[in-house]
Amino acid sequence: MTLIKKFAWYGSSVAFATVLALALLVTGPAKVANAAALTAVTSFTAPVQAAGLTETWTVTFTPATTVPIGGTITFLFPTSFTTTGVVASGITSSVGYTAASVDVSTNGTIIVTTAGAASGTAAQTVSIAGIVNPTATTTLTSATVPTATAGFAVDTSVDDVTASAGVPQVFNTTATKSPTTSVQADGASTVAVTFTSSNGATLSNTGSAALIYTATTDVGTITSTPTETGDGFTGIVAVTTPVTSVSAASQAAMTAAATLVVTIKAPTTAGTSTVILRATPATGGQAVIIGSTQVTWTAATTQGATASGTLTAAGNVTSIKATGAGNSVVLTATFKDANGNAPIPGGTLTASTTLGTLTANTNGTLNGATVTAGSLPVGGVWNVTLNGNGASGTAAVTVTTGGVSATINIIISGATDTVAVELANVNPGIGAAPVTATTANRVKVTFKDSLGNIVAGQAATLTVVESGSGITFVDAAGTATTTATDAAAAADATTRGGTAPTGTDGIAYAYFTIPSTATAGTVYTIKATQGTKSATATLTVAGAVSTVSVASDPSNPAAAGVSTVTVTALDALGNPAQDRSTLTVAVSAGAVANCSATITAGKGTCTFVAPGTAQSVNATAVVTSGSTVKTGSTTIAVGGAVTPTPGGPGTFAAAPSFGTGNVGSAVFQGGTIEQLVAAVTAAGGTSVWVQDSNGTWRSYNTLATGSAAFVNNGFNTAFAAGFGVQAVFVVR
Incomplete structure (x- = not known):
């Protein structure tokens, strides 16, 4: 009957418990049930043992019986390793036999069929290339007989010894650097490398009373003493002169929260630093890499004198x-x-x-x-x-x-000497409340000292002088308050649409709500107080729009001229209608531009661009307050065509008002075609539309040059004499 003897790995002396382990360490008690069958301790080692690394593992064992040519030796790894990439040419032995073939069909199991020589019974090593280490923190299970799950065992076709697997562990550790980008090799810049354990449990260093940690760099120097956080180090060797290696000792038990920070000073030439942290039992033994990272040093930029x-x-x-x-x-x-x-x-x-x-x-x-x-x-x-x-x-x-x-x-x-209050709306409607992304119902308080300087970081208490008003206040975030403050005013720009105070501009904000029980025509006084300083501002509760009137100034603009159309909206009491009532204006001829979107303090305006011929133009305004809609109109008597008198500054009275579109209205203050084109180009326009004396709108393309310039011939003919004050539309 053939005896099959199995050999398991005897743990390294480093069953090392560390919160700084990026590498993997494998430990465990001797797995020997029949001591007479074993003449040496089995071990599994690799040069680095870093998590996720592809390495060559070396297995040391002693067969009790010679494995003949053609026999098999099975190496068992935990299934958290990847062994399916191992090939026969990557297997070598210390006693001369080779791998005739290898079976890696089952991950964690490597079955080698020997060739060339028998194994003998002396202690021997087998190196196996192409094994990928685990990538995550892992605690392996134990088993009575070594298995692919327990791992770290050897099984030959002629030996049979039962053994018990230990509980080896695999640890990950992060090695991070700051800054994370490349750094100039200027001989002065530094990079902080931090080694931090990812294992969540408290580890016990059972391999020795303590561990010695050694941090090294092959490029650059360590110029300051490493620092630690957490619990675990009994001593860190002080750095007084630039070195490339520094060490620290640990106590027997360390918490996973501990970190070690090593600062690397830049070299003077470009290159790459490999920063490595190793652990060695204080009682001696193999040093194992437990963390590493690389720092890239770029060629230093040539520095000149301060300019x-x-x-x-x-x-x-x-x-x-x-x-x-x-x-x-x-x-x-x-x-x-x-x-x-x-x-x-x-x-x-x-x-x-x-x-x-x-x-x-x-x-x-x-x-x-x-x-x-x-x-x-x-x-x-x-x-x-x-x-x-x-x-x-x-x-x-x-x-x-x-x-x-x-x-x-x-x-x-200095100290606050004056307080000023300003209301964004002085004619709020019944039930009017703050509106997201607008400055509606805002109370603005400004603080200044006796010299007129702004006083930063201030707050004021808000009250309503009239009792029983029902008016309430909120901050920029909508939280109820009785204080105007700049403490949280950064929210104002994003939630209210205003310019956010910086906390240093002497401005504080709050927002008010008018109760639904308020009565139109009621006047309320909002008071802001800081210490002995105070200020007030009044508002009048407004009703829905009741009447709308429209007026043009001038009432009889010249053909192709402009006038200002003013819309007045009043409530039933004859007071300005509630703020934020919407406004639209339409004309029967010509055009309107730059119209107010809403009514403020009972008013709204538009710019009327008259047609090019004399006629009566009807201008109609529609004002809407909630469900209430009222209209008003006026007749604008447009005079006869006026030949523009050339001359003027050749500029716009104000920059074109584009709003959210690409067409903006403007008033050209008179001049030549060349001056108009220059003004349009300076405003970012690519063409301009102007109404001639016959009421025809003509365009000039500022991009049409050379052979394409003919498209502007009609415009050049119509306005050869130049322009007086003229309304135009600019296209960008």
Whole structure:
């Protein structure tokens, strides 16, 4: 009867418990049931043992009986490994036999049929290439007899010894770097490499009393002592001079929250650093890589002398307080050479302010208004803090290096002296409430000191003077409040459509709601108070539109001329109709442009562009308040054709109003065709439409040149004499 003896791996002395394991370590007790059948300990090792790596694994074992030529040796790995890529040519032995064939049809099982020589019974090693390590943190199961699940076992066709598998573990660890991008090889820049365990449990270092961790880099240097977070290190060797290797010891038990941070200083030539963390039992043994990453160093940009500089305030603040909270701001000076790169470092820095005091954030000592700060750092960026010291006014801060200065003005404000209140709507309707993405029903409070400087970071209590008003207030996020504040006002730009206060511009916002029980015609007074300072603004509750009137100014514009059409909407009490009532205007001839979309304070306007011939034009306005719709009209007497008098500045009275489309109306203030074309081009237009004395609209294409210019012949003929004041439409 053939005896089949099985050999299992005896665990490494490093059953190492670490929160910093990127590599995989395999450990376990001796798997021996019949000690007499084993003459040596079986081991499974690989050069790196890093998670996810494809490696050559070496298995050491001692057969109790010679495996003849043609016999089989089976190597069992946990199924978390990938073994299906192993080939016969990738298998070698220390005693001369080769692999005639290999069966890897079952993952985790490698069956080798021997050739060339018998195995003998001496200790021997077999190297197996092409094995892919597990990629995730894994705890393997145990079994009475080694299996592909338990793994790390050897089975020959002539030996039979039962054994028990240990519980080896596979750990992952992340090795991250900051910055993550490539860094210049300037001999000064640094990259922080952080090794962090991904295992969630507390690990016990059963392999030895402690582990020694060693971090190395093959390019660049380690110039500072590594730092740790969490629990686990009993000592980190201090770094006092640049080195390429640094070590730290661990205690017997470490938490998975621990990290180790190693800072690598750039070399002076381009290349790649491989930063590796290894673990070794304090009692001695094999060093195992548990984490690694690579840092790419690019050729350093040639640095020139300082040529330009900017000085900016943190958060783009424009003011600070003279005393108390909010009386300082960090300013960042950034200098560049003529090519826009960081300049040559080391030049003397000076910083000065005309008001307040300065504090250096990095190098140099600042103890007054004008000081020598230190030297320009690598990268050309330096920070300084401006502090209020009780006086109010404008602080002009200047930072200078290499003859180049950067300046910024920061307002230092005193205590609030005046409070001003402004309402976005003074004629809100019954039940009117704030509207998302608009400034409707907004209360704006502005704070200034005795010198007229804005006072930042302020708030005011809002009340309604008249009792029982039912008016309520909310902040920009819609939360009920009784305070106008800039603390959360950044939401104003996104949710209310306004310009968000920065917290340093002396503006605070809130929004009001008129109750549905309010009565049209009622006047309410909103009061903003801060300490002994206060201000008020009034509003009148408006009813729905009741009457609409339309007027043109002038009432008899010339043919092809322009006039302003004003629409007045009143409620039943004769007061301005409720704000945000919608407005539309139509004319029977000519055209209208730049019309108000809604009624504000009872008014809305349009620009009327008269037709080119004398006639009566009917202008009709429609105003809608909720379900109430009212109309009004007027007749505009357009005069006879007027021959424009050439001359004028040759510009638009105001930039064309494009709105959301590509056609904008404008008033040309008179001039030649060439001047009109220049004005259109400057406004971003590609063509312009103008009405001639016969009422015909003619266009000029500014892009038509050379042989294509004939398309403008009709326009050139019609307006050869030039233009007086003329309404036009610009197409962009």
